Amino acid sequence: MEDIEILQDIDWDNLTFSLTPARSMYIAEQRDNNAWEPGKLVPFGNVSMSPAAGVLNYGQGVFEGLKAFRTSRDRIVLFRPENNAVRAIDSAERLCIPPVPKEMFVEALLEVVRDNADYIPPCGKGSLYVRPVIWGTGEVLGVKPVQSYTFLVFVSPVGNYFKSSEKCLHLKITNKFHRAAPRGTGGLKAIGNYAASLLPQKLAKKAGFDEVIYLNAANENFVEELGSANLFILKDQTLVTPSLTGSILPGVTRDSVIQISKEILNLEVQEKTVSVDEVLDADEVFCSGTAVTVTSIGKITTDETFRIISGGKIGPFTRRIGEIFSEIRNETVNDQFKWLYPVF
Numbered sequence: 320m321e322d323i324e325i326l327q328d329i330d331w332d333n334l335t336f337s338l339t340p341a342r343s344m345y346i347a348e349q350r351d352n353n354a355w356e357p358g359k360l361v362p363f364g365n366v367s368m369s370p371a372a373g374v375l376n377y378g379q380g381v382f383e384g385l386k387a388f389r390t391s392r393d394r395i396v397l398f399r400p401e402n403n404a405v406r407a408i409d410s411a412e413r414l415c416i417p418p419v420p421k422e423m424f425v426e427a428l429l430e431v432v433r434d435n436a437d438y439i440p441p442c443g444k445g446s447l448y449v450r451p452v453i454w455g456t457g458e459v460l461g462v463k464p465v466q467s468y469t470f471l472v473f474v475s476p477v478g479n480y481f482k483s484s485e486k487c488l489h490l491k492i493t494n495k496f497h498r499a500a501p502r503g504t505g506g507l508k509a510i511g512n513y514a515a516s517l518l519p520q521k522l523a524k525k526a527g528f529d530e531v532i533y534l535n536a537a538n539e540n541f542v543e544e545l546g547s548a549n550l551f552i553l554k555d556q557t558l559v560t561p562s563l564t565g566s567i568l569p570g571v572t573r574d575s576v577i578q579i580s581k582e583i584l585n586l587e588v589q590e591k592t593v594s595v596d597e598v599l600d601a602d603e604v605f606c607s608g609t610a611v612t613v614t615s616i617g618k619i620t621t622d623e624t625f626r627i628i629s630g631g632k633i634g635p636f637t638r639r640i641g642e643i644f645s646e647i648r649n650e651t652v653n654d655q656f657k658w659l660y661p662v663f
């Protein structure tokens with residue numbers, strides 16, 4: 320790899336999960352229901368669109384999130400980008416957005432990451448968060464799909480999503496709000512899903528919790544996921560996570576946790592309905608996602624009870640899973656699953 324200089328004016332030791340504008344972003348257009356036009360890099364900055372744009376009025380937009388890393392072998396890699404490309408196609412189809420072909424999607428990611436490689440933190444200090452969005456930018460008044468779309472990819476160096484990597488979250492299981500309805504859009508990265516999670520999150524934070532765990536809208540005995548991550552429990556050496564019934568996001572990190580647990584840690588993994596009682600009785604509870612990676616959950620509150628899990632500390636399994644993730648991403652162990660996609 321040619322030497323990519325690391326920018327010196329970013330405080331790599333104190334990165335948070337917030338936007339640090341990078342040099343460039345990728346933009347491509349699809350006009351009047353024709354094919355996607357070739358995209359290009361432009362300076363990172365504001366975009367303009369009609370106030371009648373479909374994305375602004377009816378939320379006709381989807382997004383993705385993935386990360387690029389600088390590894391200990393001095394390579395720059397993306398983590399499983401093809402999975403995001405495929406999920407973006409699924410999300411787009413559900414919202415009547417013309418899907419971005421997989422090859423074009425991945426090529427766009429590579430172009431942006433290459434052009435902003437000096438914004439990727441040193442190995443072990445964080446990552447370059449890559450945010451592809453696909454928006455309905457054509458004009459509309461009645462509720463219907465628009466005729467023109469924009470595919471844009473921007474990036475930002477980021478650190479931990481929650482304040483400290485050692486943090487054990489305190490979550491509230493909420494029955495006041497649902498995240499997703501059966502046969503709705505919960506299993507997709509529709510932007511509206513996240514807008515709807517803002518009030519529950521705000522109220523939870525105000526009450527001293529870090530995030531909420533949502534219940535299954537059809538049967539409130541069962542849990543689904545957090546607003547920003549999937550949920551796992553460990554009980555008697557079995558890893559359990561809610562099955563993908565359509566209202567749960569098929570997380571790339573979720574899938575990676577399952578594979579690591581089965582193939583490296585030789586654990587039994589069950590994807591099934593998971594009851595509130597199972598969560599409260601678990602040996603360890605944690606959440607997974609691109610942004611949160613693997614984060615431990617040490618305290619859980621419901622309307623009726625409060626429970627400390629694993630002594631309120633990061634459990635040994637959760638810690639080990641997190642370590643294996645870092646080792647694979649940093650290339651300090653062999654990438655046996657072929658998850659790393661070389662950028663340089």
Ligand code: COI
Pocket residue numbers: 383384385513547548608609610611
């Ligand atoms: C991610 O983990 O990348 C997400 O998309 C969750 C959140 C930051 C919206």
